[in-house]
Amino acid sequence: MRKVKGLSQQARDAFAESARAHLIQPWPVAGEIGAESRGGIVSGNGIYVTDIEGRRQIDGPAGMWCTNVGHGCEPIARTLYEQAMALSYNSPWYTANDPSVRLSERLANHAPGDLNHVFYTTGGSSAVETALRFMQFANNVLGRADKKMIVARQGAYHGSTYLSASLNGRPRDHDWMDSAGELVIKLTCPNPFRRPAGVSVEAFCDMLVDEFRNTIETYGAERIGAFIAEPIMASGGVIVPPEGYLDRMRALCTEHDILFIADEVVTAFGRLGHVFASKEVFGIEPDIITFAKGVTSGYFPLGGAMISSRLLERLRQSNHADAMFAHGLTYSSHPIGCAVAETNLDLLEGGILAQARANAPYFQAQLKSLEDLPLVGEVRGLGLMACVECVADRESNNPLALDLEVGKRIDAHCQQLGLLVRPLIHMCVMSPPLTISRPQIDDLVSILRQGISLTQDELTREGLWKGCP
Structure with a gap:
């Protein structure tokens, strides 16, 4: 060394x-x-x-x-140099690059269910922002302009951009900062260590699920567009939810046509031993998965949102074929970032995931x-x-x-x-x-x-x- x-x-x-x-x-x-x-x-x-x-x-x-x-990590350092010399940047508005296309296919092969499409961002906050803006856009296109509210949890952390920060469930995050609070509903933090005295973990889980069910009844499914959850609350203190909690919350989302967004900015790319943890660890298939951080192991700013094919097909079959998803970033699908992510994925698949498990x-x-x-x-x-x-x-x-x-x-x-x-x-x-x-x-x-x-x-x-x- x-x-x-x-x-x-x-x-x-x-x-x-x-x-x-x-x-x-x-x-x-x-x-x-x-x-x-x-x-x-x-x-x-x-x-x-x-x-x-x-x-x-x-x-x-x-x-x-x-x-x-x-x-x-020398393989990643070499990739940074080689890709910068081959192609340092291209505009995602007009062109595409090989690393982003290759990486997208590989990520789709790892993602659960029909999450076959990727929108790339520069980090976790912009990935969550993208998922939320996509939900709003989709409901506008589908003629459901009131279906925009977002259900999050106390103790959660989802980012620092305006919409993503509005979801954060730590009180100090909002003491001096404005937010889109009118769009957000906060549920109880699923922390078994802080559950009410005398309540079993199983009963606590029932309480959490009932709270979500009651929230849907109170506000109306026609007004709630998405439920967002970190599979494990990271910055909230590594909160592991009660067994079965995420699966039951997913079922309620499916029943009421509410998008389930799994915020895997932390839990993806090996932190829990798999590229994505939603299905492999928790047995759920979200509608959208957001990711960042470990996708490049921090060697380049990159994030993204995996989006269900079903959701995109629904938009393509709508009566508004010309509706514009007016959302993008200068550095979306950055060739260097995507190339680094490919090498990072090679390393993870080549033994690091197994070592972590x-x-x-x-x-x-x-x-x-x-x-x-x-x-x-x-x-x-x-x-x-x-x-x-x-x-x-x-x-x-x-x-x-x-x-x-x-x-x-x-x-x-x-x-x-x-x-x-x-x-x-x-x-x-x-x-x-x-x-x-x-x-x-x-x-x-x-x-x-x-x-x-x-x-x-x-x-x-x-x-x-x-x-x-």
Whole structure:
């Protein structure tokens, strides 16, 4: 493994000064917007990244759920160069390119049911936006102008563009941002860990399905255009729904002619061991699947929406043959992005998917061992994605006072020890590159255990936490 030195103190200071002076990064707070510097990363190799101080760290969140084949992948790097030299860009308004056509066929072969068509975007937000705009367009063409409402869930995350962000179910996402809230209905988060006291998981699932059924009756199926769901809520804390939940929700959508959109921006391309997880893992065939992130393992911005042939045929047979789906992106079907995705798919099909499926039970079991720590409330997950939820207040099960402090401290300790953590307030999300080995899983879990233990000790010494009753 090649070694990379960190930057000198002078270079680190210049990096921070320049970032504060010119760079605006995602999700800043008003008091720091345009005047902050975040931790610098200078290189990556395999499952590791090296920061500007020269510390090598396990990339616990795989960037943002996306670096599935790992950093420094030479086959993908060669593809980037070769495709750029062959064809760097073409306008999707007037022409098509070979990589996008080839990739589309391969993705259709992996997708469930009749999801045979792909509209390419530049990422997950634009993929979800595309799916929603397609639903609106289709209902206009079919003479159902009122069938536009979208059913989402509390705790969900679907993106940062206007419509996709309107679906987000985390309250803080909407505190200071406008949204198309009038179009969105929010159902209860399907989180078994936070289900009502005294209610079994099976009864909780019944409650969730009944809530959707009642929502359809209340608003009317003629007004609801789509139900959108991440098969596993990713940024909501790796929420694995009760068994049978998605299948029953899909049945209600079918019964009432409501599009079922599976948001697989995170769960596709190996995170759960398959190219698409909807059918292979959860047994459902959506009307639309949105994807991004792992499709190129983060080496190029690309996303897309797989759309049912049935839906397109329905439009072709309508009385409005000239109706225009006036939606597109300059970088739709980008030749470099699609070529990279092809190579990425070669790697996944060539052994990485099998490796991920083989290591997933070990990954989950090793992380589950952290539940013996007093600060840990639950470890949950599936495949190579998991969440360690810390609960500082066991009695109320709502650790608001210490949430931010807990996550911040665990993250700081782990970075010193050699692990990047993505703290979602009090939740530590782990979704490492799919190439991670079992000894490396052991290292990840060991460092996370140390980070949580050090945080427990600090909070206790400072009188901020009294431990479990």
